[in-house]
Amino acid sequence: MFDTPQPPPEPPPDQMQGGLAEADKRATFIRLVFDSDQRRYEAFRQAIVDAVPAGTRVVVRGSAVTGVRWKDGASFDADGPGTSDIDLTLVGADVLAAFTLTGSYLPGVHTRPMGEEDPDIAPALADLRAELTAMAGRPVNVQASRDWVIQLRGDLIGQPYLTLIDSEPPA
Structure with a gap:
């Protein structure tokens, strides 16, 4: 049997980015998306590790x-439970190849989000998006940069972001 790849360790909890400590961003994400259930959060991370190329960094924004929308300052899920989405960004050259040319703002550099409006722009990631959406109980938008x-x-x-998975060079 093969060992299941494990997510690399998360960044130090006191690391600051976007004016917020990594631990605070992680606690907010786990509380809002997974009802403070650390096991659901770890399962979400593991599903990503199992599906993306080795060395892919994964961040969440928004x-x-x-806890608040940038556009209007409304709180997360202001329109009702499960109404706010998750903005997941896969970072790395290999994962950019999963997106079609029409799914890119700048091919090979930055893509549009694959989500409700553009579900077919990264066919190789469709199953991952569906799995993450089911796990989170809300839409997950996936883009690459x-x-x-x-x-x-x-x-x-x-712009604050939470590092879910820090990149590690392939073994």
């Missing part, structure tokens, strides 16, 4: 991390 796009949006512009 109200699932901050290069690391420098995440750095630009997150570190230079200050």
Whole structure:
């Protein structure tokens, strides 16, 4: 039997990004999305590890991390339970290839989100999206980017994101 790959360790809890500590972002995400159930959170992470290429970094942005919508300041699930989505970004060159040309803002660099509006732009990731949506009980939007796009949006512009899975080079 093969061992199931395990998610790499999460970043240090005191690491700051987007004005928030990693531990605070993680606690908010687990509380809002998984009703504070650490096991459901770990199962969600594991499903991603099992489906994406080795070395893929995975981050979550948006109200699932901050607790409020950027656009209007409304709280997470302001429109009712399960109405807020999860904005999942897969970071790495290999995963960008899963998206069609029409699914990209800039091919090979940054994609549109695969979600309710564009469910067919990354056929190889459709099963993962469906599984994550079922696990979370809410829509999960999946997009892919290069690391420098995440750095630009997150570190230079200050958009908070939670690192679910830090990249590790393939063994």
